Amino acid sequence: MAAEYKFGTAERLMRYVRIDTQSDPESTTTPSTEKQKELSAMLVNELLAMGITDAQMDVYGYVYATIPSNTDKKVPVICFCSHVDTAPDCSGAHVKPILHRNYNGNDIVLPDDATQIISTAKYPYLQQHIGGDIITASGTTLLGADDKAGVAIIMSLANYLQQHPEIKHGTIKLLFTPDEEVGRGTDKADLKKLGADVAYTLDGGELGTLEDETFSADGVKIVVHGVIAHPGYAKGILVNALKIAAEIIEALPKHEWSPETTEKREGFVHPVAVNGIAEKATIEFIVRDFTTERLQQHEERLKAIAEKIVQKYPACSMEFIVKEQYRNMKLILDQHPQIVANAVEAYKRCGLTVVKEPIRGGTDGSRLSYMGLPCPNLFTGMQAIHSKHEWIAVNDMEQSATMLVELVQVWEEKANH
Numbered sequence: 021m022a023a024e025y026k027f028g029t030a031e032r033l034m035r036y037v038r039i040d041t042q043s044d045p046e047s048t049t050t051p052s053t054e055k056q057k058e059l060s061a062m063l064v065n066e067l068l069a070m071g072i073t074d075a076q077m078d079v080y081g082y083v084y085a086t087i088p089s090n091t092d093k094k095v096p097v098i099c100f101c102s103h104v105d106t107a108p109d110c111s112g113a114h115v116k117p118i119l120h121r122n123y124n125g126n127d128i129v130l131p132d133d134a135t136q137i138i139s140t141a142k143y144p145y146l147q148q149h150i151g152g153d154i155i156t157a158s159g160t161t162l163l164g165a166d167d168k169a170g171v172a173i174i175m176s177l178a179n180y181l182q183q184h185p186e187i188k189h190g191t192i193k194l195l196f197t198p199d200e201e202v203g204r205g206t207d208k209a210d211l212k213k214l215g216a217d218v219a220y221t222l223d224g225g226e227l228g229t230l231e232d233e234t235f236s237a238d239g240v241k242i243v244v245h246g247v248i249a250h251p252g253y254a255k256g257i258l259v260n261a262l263k264i265a266a267e268i269i270e271a272l273p274k275h276e277w278s279p280e281t282t283e284k285r286e287g288f289v290h291p292v293a294v295n296g297i298a299e300k301a302t303i304e305f306i307v308r309d310f311t312t313e314r315l316q317q318h319e320e321r322l323k324a325i326a327e328k329i330v331q332k333y334p335a336c337s338m339e340f341i342v343k344e345q346y347r348n349m350k351l352i353l354d355q356h357p358q359i360v361a362n363a364v365e366a367y368k369r370c371g372l373t374v375v376k377e378p379i380r381g382g383t384d385g386s387r388l389s390y391m392g393l394p395c396p397n398l399f400t401g402m403q404a405i406h407s408k409h410e411w412i413a414v415n416d417m418e419q420s421a422t423m424l425v426e427l428v429q430v431w432e433e434k435a436n437h
Contacts, residue, residue, distance in 0.1 A: 030153065033165065034155065037163055037164035042112040044108065044202065057198075064076060067178060086192070090185055093190065093432060094190075098216065098428065100192065102196055102222045109406040110408060118130075120153065124150065132160045148413075163411065188429060219394070221383050223398075225405075231377060231379045231396060234385070239306055240341065241302055241340075242302070285310050288308055365426075383395075
């Protein structure tokens with residue numbers, strides 16, 4: 021029945037993306053931007069209107085809600101999670117979503133900036149959606165399908181289950197988080213309050229993809245301490261920390277070990293920021309690999325490169341600071357194989373070919389898994405995320421919602437009385 025049902029995911033998405041929820045990596049508050057709460061408050065109101073009586077937003081902008089069990093079986097409590105914020109990489113203000121009905125395969129020229137063209141040559145996945153409906157932004161902003169598509173899909177599931185009590189399921193928890201795009205999506209998540217046993221994030225891409233593996237990730241800071249002197253009288257005294265920092269970056273490999281030279285299961289070390297003055301300079305790196313043990317190898321290699329440069333300047337010194345960011349969720353999910361197996365079953369019931377692929381990044385699911393809530397990532401359809409070319413096929417969102425209806429039934433069917 022759900023396969024023929026029109027969930028209204030497109031209408032929800034187009035409503036949600038009009039609210040600017042861009043997060044801010046420089047902010048120290050939670051949420052990092054107050055405007056994220058505008059969407060969170062809207063979601064609470066919509067959930068209450070559906071009849072979900074405990075929907076609420078906490079002081080940090082997290083939304084919690086429960087769809088009560090309607091079965092006598094003891095079913096593990098499932099949480100579905102998406103994030104409300106959009107990425108700082110591209111403007112999320114005054115988004116004007118456009119629904120392109122019956123896409124004909126031609127280039128899509130975005131009306132507010134004719135230089136922004138979405139084509140099948142650049143995005144071959146578009147070819148699979150000829151004849152279907154596509155949603156884009158207007159050319160000056162991102163769309164925000166990352167991850168308001170996930171939000172729309174979960175909200176559509178909630179509405180469907182409220183309207184179809186004949187669908188048997190256990191207790192379902194909904195969680196909408198702020199600040200995922202700045203790496204703080206689970207910082208203030210109250211898992212005791214949530215009360216879930218397992219979780220799924222709806223933050224994936226192409227139809228049929230199922231992601232149970234992420235990078236493991238560390239952050240590294242190299243702090244170079246130079247020697248300062250008045251530049252007019254600095255001969256033989258001044259050691260410029262900025263120049264040493266530049267030497268360290270220049271010494272990094274040019275044809276390997278970086279995001280621009282790696283793919284698939286290859287890790288990398290990536291300088292993301294340089295700050296400082298002549299006396300003291302800091303280089304910030306992100307370090308990524310699917311094998312957690314290899315992070316230390318990457319860090320030792322980076323440290324050796326930096327030390328070799330710094331040693332040329334006896335009067336200066338350096339600090340090498342490593343901070344854990346997140347870990348590959350597969351290590352946790354492999355201990356709970358039923359979570360992924362049930363998702364695979366739901367995909368197959370919808371006629372979908374399951375495409376398992378590692379995420380060259382992280383999700384809220386990475387952190388939730390290590391916080392005690394095992395959490396793979398399911399598809400929404402979002403494409404070209406964090407850019408003005410961001411687009412999504414309505415059919416992918418609808419199929420994701422259909423799959424979630426199957427997923428809650430799989431969990432109920434496999435549970436014991």
